[in-house]
Amino acid sequence: MSGLIANESMKIYSRKLTWILLLLLVAVTIGASVLGKMNTKSSEDWRAEAIQLAHQYEERLKITELSPALRADAENKLKIAEYRLENDIPTSPNNPWSALLTFSGLMEMVIIFAIVIAADMVAGEYTAGTMKLLLIRPHSRTKILLSKYIAVSLFAVVMLALLVVFGYATNALFYGLGDIHTTDLFLNRQGQIVQQNVLMQVIKMYGLSIFPVMGYVTLAFAVSTILRNSALAVGISLFIMIVGNSMIEATAKMEGLKYLPFANSDISLYIFHLPARPEMTLGFSISVLFAYIFALTFISWMVFKKRDVSI
Amino acid sequence: MDQMPVVQLRHATKRIGSKNIVNDLSFDIPAGEVFGFLGPNGAGKTTTIRMMVGLIKISQGDILIKGQSITKNFNKAIQNVGAIVENPDLYKYLTGYQNLKHYARMVSGVTKARISEIVEIVGLKDRIHDKVKTYSLGMRQRLGIAQALLHSPSLLILDEPTNGLDPAGIHELRNYLKRLAHEEGVAVFVSSHLLSEMELMCDRVGVLQAGKLVSIQNIKDFVHKGGASRVCVTVEPAQTEQAKRLIASLNKITLPEENPGQLLIQMNKDEIPAVNRLLMDAGIQVYSIQMQEQTLEDKFLEITEDKK
Ligand SMILES: Nc1ncnc2c1ncn2[C@@H]1O[C@H](COP(=O)(O)OP(=O)(O)OP(=O)(O)O)[C@@H](O)[C@H]1O
Ligand SMILES: [Mg+2]
Numbered sequence: 001m002s003g004l005i006a007n008e009s010m011k012i013y014s015r016k017l018t019w020i021l022l023l024l025l026v027a028v029t030i031g032a033s034v035l036g037k038m039n040t041k042s043s044e045d046w047r048a049e050a051i052q053l054a055h056q057y058e059e060r061l062k063i064t065e066l067s068p069a070l071r072a073d074a075e076n077k078l079k080i081a082e083y084r085l086e087n088d089i090p091t092s093p094n095n096p097w098s099a100l101l102t103f104s105g106l107m108e109m110v111i112i113f114a115i116v117i118a119a120d121m122v123a124g125e126y127t128a129g130t131m132k133l134l135l136i137r138p139h140s141r142t143k144i145l146l147s148k149y150i151a152v153s154l155f156a157v158v159m160l161a162l163l164v165v166f167g168y169a170t171n172a173l174f175y176g177l178g179d180i181h182t183t184d185l186f187l188n189r190q191g192q193i194v195q196q197n198v199l200m201q202v203i204k205m206y207g208l209s210i211f212p213v214m215g216y217v218t219l220a221f222a223v224s225t226i227l228r229n230s231a232l233a234v235g236i237s238l239f240i241m242i243v244g245n246s247m248i249e250a251t252a253k254m255e256g257l258k259y260l261p262f263a264n265s266d267i268s269l270y271i272f273h274l275p276a277r278p279e280m281t282l283g284f285s286i287s288v289l290f291a292y293i294f295a296l297t298f299i300s301w302m303v304f305k306k307r308d309v310s311i
Numbered sequence: 312m313d314q315m316p317v318v319q320l321r322h323a324t325k326r327i328g329s330k331n332i333v334n335d336l337s338f339d340i341p342a343g344e345v346f347g348f349l350g351p352n353g354a355g356k357t358t359t360i361r362m363m364v365g366l367i368k369i370s371q372g373d374i375l376i377k378g379q380s381i382t383k384n385f386n387k388a389i390q391n392v393g394a395i396v397e398n399p400d401l402y403k404y405l406t407g408y409q410n411l412k413h414y415a416r417m418v419s420g421v422t423k424a425r426i427s428e429i430v431e432i433v434g435l436k437d438r439i440h441d442k443v444k445t446y447s448l449g450m451r452q453r454l455g456i457a458q459a460l461l462h463s464p465s466l467l468i469l470d471e472p473t474n475g476l477d478p479a480g481i482h483e484l485r486n487y488l489k490r491l492a493h494e495e496g497v498a499v500f501v502s503s504h505l506l507s508e509m510e511l512m513c514d515r516v517g518v519l520q521a522g523k524l525v526s527i528q529n530i531k532d533f534v535h536k537g538g539a540s541r542v543c544v545t546v547e548p549a550q551t552e553q554a555k556r557l558i559a560s561l562n563k564i565t566l567p568e569e570n571p572g573q574l575l576i577q578m579n580k581d582e583i584p585a586v587n588r589l590l591m592d593a594g595i596q597v598y599s600i601q602m603q604e605q606t607l608e609d610k611f612l613e614i615t616e617d618k619k
Contacts, residue, residue, distance in 0.1 A: 003416035010413065015404050129400030133458065136364040137417040138390040308367035310358075 004143060008151030012117060018155075021113040025159055026166050032106060033170035036099055046090045054081040068252050072274050080185045083193045089185065095178035096171035097198040100206075103167055104268030107209050110163060111216045111241065114156040118220035119233030121148045122304070126228040132309055145304045149221060149297070156213050164206055187273035189281060205271050208282070211289045212265040216241060222296040226303050251276040264288045315378055316341045317391070317466050317498035318363070322372030325358050325522075332358050334522040335372070340498045342465065345488055347509040347530070348502040350519030351615055356502040357397055359519070360470050363500075364394050376466055390418065393464035395472060399455025403444035407435055407454050410443060411461060418462040425461065432487065433457045434480075448475035456484070467491065468500045473508055485512045506611055520615050533610060541566070541575055541603040542583060547596040548572035554595050558586065575603075 012018055057078035061071065084091070092098065122145070125131040134144060172178065183195045216237060224233035244262030251263035255277065258264070263276035264285035275281070316339035325333040333355040340346045350356050361367045363374050365381045365388070374381045379388035401410045411429070415421035430439050433453040443451065452475045459467060467488070473481045489512060491497040503509055509516055510530060517527040526533070546554050548571040558565055558576060563586070566575035578586070583600060590597050 007413050007416055010409065011402060011405070014402075014409065128403065129398060130402055132361075132364075132366055132396045133394075133400065133414070135366060136389055136392065136394055136396070137414070138386040139417060140386065308361075310361060310367055 001143060001147065004139065004147030005150050005154075008121075008148050009154065012151060012155055018117065021116065022159070022162065025109060025113060025162055028109060029103075029106060029163050029166040030170045032103060033099065033167055033174070036102060036171070037174045040094060047085065049091065050081045050084045054078055054085070057081065067249065069249060069274065073272070076187055076273055079187070080193060083185060089195075092182050092184045092198065094175045095182050095198070096168050096175055097178050097180075097182055097202050098184060099171040099175070100164065100167050100202045101198065101268075101271065103163070104205065104266065104271075106163055106167075107213070107266075107268075108241075110156065110159045110209075111213055112238065113159060114152070114213055114217045115220040115237045115241070116234055117155055118152045118217045119224045119237060120230045121152050121221055121224055122300075123224040123228050123230040123233055126309075127230065135309060141305050142301065145225070145301060149218075152217055152221060153214060156217050157210065160206060160209065160213065164202075186271070189273075191273060201271055205267055208267045208286065211286050211293075212261075212267065214293055215261055215265060215289045218293045218296045218300075222300040225300040248276050258284075259288060261289055261292050317377060318500065319375040319378075320359075320363075320372070321375065323359070323362055323369055323374050324371040325355070325362055325367065326370040331370075332522050333362065336519075336524055337372075338517060338524065338527055340466075340500060342496045342498050343492050344515060345492045345499040345501065345513045347513035347516040348500060348519065349506065349509060349516055349611060350502075354519040355522040356519055357470055358522075360394070360396055360468055360500075360502065363468060364392060364396065365389060366396065390462075391465045392468060393459035393462065393466070394468035395452075395455045395459055395470055396468075397470050398474075399451050401443050401451060401454055401458070404442065406442055407439040407446070407450075407457075410454060411439075411457060414458045414461055421461055425463075429457045429460055432460070434483070449477055449480055452476055453480070464497070466498045466500065470502050471504065472501060473503060473505055481508065488512060518611065518614055526614055540578070540580065542578055542586075543599075543601045543603055544574045544576060544586070544590070545598040545600075546572055546574065546590065547598075550595045553593065554590060557589055557593055557595070561586065561589065572598075 057074045060066065060074045061078070066074070083089070122131075125134060135141065180197075180199050182198045184198050184201075185193055186196045186201065188194050219240065220233050220237040223236050224230060227233060244260070244265065247257060247260065247262045248266070251257040251260075258277055258280055263280070267282070267285075269275055270282045270285070318340040320336045320338050323333060323336045324331055336359060348356050348359070358367070362369050363376075363381065365385050369382055373383075376388040377391050379391075381388045401407075402413065405413065408426070408430075411426050415426060430436055433456050435450060435453050435457065438446065438450060443454065446454065452472065456469070456472060459469065469488075472484060476484060485508070488499050488501070492499045492514070501509070501513065513530050515527070515529050516533055518525050544554070551572055551574070554574060555565055558574065563576050563578050563582075566577065576586070580602060583602075587597065587600060
């Protein structure tokens, strides 16, 4: 089995496309860190800053046509700013951990790149005609498919790791290595304000993001296996991702939508207490994603195991 | 000695829709034999090979490799097989060597030395570290043969292996396959359109026509059986008519000639001296007498035409 995974990994990392994607990921991560730095002003007086922030969010909340997600975000931030002033808790100093928490948008890029590679894992072998020589070895089709799935999952993990490592390294250049005991104010599940270790939040956010990433990897992999067409697999997966993102807000109004993967695919929503529906929890989201991953894997496996290979 | 045939086809049938693409094939291939699989385009050769290596399901019947069913005992059966199916499609973005390493990792016991040995055998030593996308068709074919031979299989299945090879390459391959079979006891199953190739390389041929096996016999019998050969006798053009009359007196059939002075006669090899003597005694100047052996080509066309 390890030989099979080594083979699949060799095939992933021997392609130019893979390296272009990895370079792009690193470049964008560094770029985002630089932009983040340019937008942070290090103020001396945290109290004045908190007052100004609170005022800003109050103003924003007065806008009637504000979307529910933005409204919730503003409410949360206002709550934290007021709590800070009341309880005399200064803002935590600028540090690389807090910066990493603002990068949740880059997770989309990891997902897109993972989709591109996953979509080619099975379909690519059919298109190139290499599937037949791959399958006439003393290994069951189940093992062959599993080795491909594991290899592309590892690739996704590598991308997440690169995102964290380069994100941290760049920000460490700006703000220093950062104290691992740094805490900040967050809202917990019940909406209460609590002090939490920032590093732990980073680990939680990036660690649990493996579920949504794997959700999309599995989707692209399944379409690739079933339709045997890489372009279609990328297209369908991206389409579902984009349509899905626009459905997060709709989930607030229609309860049934919470059982679709979309509103469950952004772990940062739970870090910042912005669930699509109040009753949705981190555990719920992960369970839903897991169910989809399981179902899609099962379908791919059934199709791959049974299919006549005549191309 | 293990007397069990390496491959046993038992009523192997492939049905797609309502059509039997391969219909009730039953034959054995013993160790040490080069078996040629002939048939016109669309006869079902590749389909048969796909069933033999488990790429497609067998609708009816079974195929055993070293006694193991390819459907029920896939891993045990397939580990004895090396194959090229249709085209030698390899990973273009990998080097030749990486391709071989890839396949070596999928079986046990293929060492680095073995890979080098195979690279040497197929004559790719100079280019093995280049990307496969820079290879010519013949070089890809060689690499395809290399991956099939890597794990020293007891059954080698090659679908049109000479496709794209240069004459020297074909010659080498032919000799190598014969040596593999006759000296190392490998069963070699080759499908090809190059009938003259088969004649030089195979011990036995099976002819497939519209999914059915219409003939299976030793190559010698296959070529020579079935009546008289044609003999071409060249005489002095002015004496053509006289020679014709003489031959007619022997009750031999003279076919219409192509050139003046040329006689095409339907007769057996052992009758040539008698004819020669007759013509000489009559004072006819004979310039040459040539056996025109019926080639596999003719035979093949004859068989496949017959069954239509
Ligand atoms: N998946 C399929 N669906 C329907 N028909 C098929 C399929 N695969 C093959 N066939 C048909 O089966 C027949 C045999 O095809 P096959 O590829 O085995 O022929 P072949 O003898 O290898 O021909 P060639 O000499 O051209 O390589 C053809 O008529 C082909 O159209
Ligand atoms: Mg064919």
